[in-house]
Amino acid sequence: MQLPMKLGIGGGIMFSISVFFLFIAFPKILKSQIHKASALIPGSEMRNLWADLPIPLDFRIFLFNITNAEAIAQGENPIVKEVGPFFYDEYKQKVDLVDREEDDTLEYSLKTTWKFNAAKSNGLTGEEEIVFPHLLMLGIIMGTLKEKPTAMGLVGKAINSIFQKPESIFIKAKVKDILFDGLPIDCTVTDFAGSAVCTILKEQAADLVNDGENKYLFSFFGGDEHEIFVEFEPMTGTPVSARKRLQFNIFIQPIDKLKLMKNFPYALLPLLWVEEGILLEGDFIKQLKSVFTVLKVVAAFKYIFLFGGLGMCGAAGYLQYRKRVSNTMEVTKMPENGSKPSTRDGDDEKKEWPLNVQTLQGAAVPANLD
Structure with missing residues (x-):
């Protein structure tokens, strides 16, 4: 070849x-x-890795300390100062897994655990005290104002009963209590307004942690774990680095029927922001x-x-x-005058033959050549 x-x-x-x-x-x-x-x-192996990720996510929290709580009660806009980061290692574990063959999906509950990381918190410990709105108290007030404003008078009495006649909706508390350990909620009250609101809290407030008979703790992250039920469809792909930021705010406004907020301004009150991420x-x-x-x-x-x-x-x-x-075939180059020499055998006389296209293609040669 x-x-x-x-x-x-x-x-x-x-x-x-x-x-x-x-x-x-x-x-x-x-x-x-x-x-x-x-x-x-x-x-x-992939399912075990997905259900219980062995590496923690980074979870950073920044809170806004209220620096003019008394002035807000008189109608001034809030002034805040950021405090943080409070760094936590966040572990996510998927539990109670249920496979649904009919639609090729997976149902699970998500358990989240946070562990404080002092080395990445820049000297903060969680013991720092800040001025912060009592989230449960403010939540009850603003929720009633939105859903059933006619009941605001009853809610005002319940606030005085459950929270022992507070002088402000703002409290001075440790960061760890606001975020995780919880603030005390006393539902041992026996008056009608307090009992009615406590009954609703027990039924609807999933973030309350039992701390004795009719006593509870309330924190921003609701105790030890959160559960979320979702539909999951497997997808391919591996995130090398991911970050998610989320800020929490709450609207405040004057409420005539509530002494604690009668002169409040119309404002958006920033509470905190968090950043969740992972770097493989x-x-x-x-x-x-x-x-x-x-x-x-x-x-x-x-x-x-x-x-x-x-x-x-x-x-x-x-x-x-x-x-x-x-x-x-090689073609011989012809003289510049366009003629080609030719001789007869045995004859000294030379005769020139004209060179033309027909000559190259096969010119006629005289028949009688000696």
Whole structure:
């Protein structure tokens, strides 16, 4: 087999492998394998990893300390000062998993645990005291104003009963009590207004933590755990870094039937903001890097085979062309006057034959030549 043909066949094979396997088939195979590996099959490594992530998320909290609480009661706009970050390691665990084969979904409850990280809190401990609105008290007031404003007089009496006649809706408390440990709520009251509101709180306030008979603790994050019921459909993809920020605010306004807020301004009161995020590192990054290394190698071979095949086909074509040119007839260059010398055998007389197109194509030669 001649060299041009060998090059042509080899180049065609390389080009075909590049186009049909590396460009078309391989991405489909890879996608199928990723989808298969990420399926949340009971007992699989991926499901165990998804249900109980072994690394914590970063959870930073910044609170707004009220610096002019008394002035707000007289109608001035709030002035706040940011305090933070209070850094927590956040662990998320999915429990009570239920597979639903009929629609290929998964139902679960989400349990979240926070552990204070003093090393990343810039010297803060959670023991710091700040002036902050009593969230349960303010929530009861603003909820009543929105849903049933005619009951505001009754709610005012309940506030005085449950919270022992507070002088303000703002309290001075430790950050850890506001966020997690909880502020005391006394539902041992026996008056009609207080008992009525406490009954509603027991039925609807899921964030209350029992602290004795008819005594509770209320915090922003509601005790030890939160539960969320969702529908989940498995998706492929791995976030290397992710961040989510969320700020909590509450509207305040003057309420004529409530002495504590009678002269309040119309304002948006900032409470706190949180940032939740994750940055994969260690073994997780090594696994990702190994996958991307394979992808880079495949990508390199893809273009090597593509351009290598095209190059070999081009070389085969060039060699074949050179071979054809070398096998063509050589044409002698004629004199500039366009004539070609010719002689008869045995005769010293020379005769010039005109050179024209017909001559090159086959001019007639005299029949009688000695």
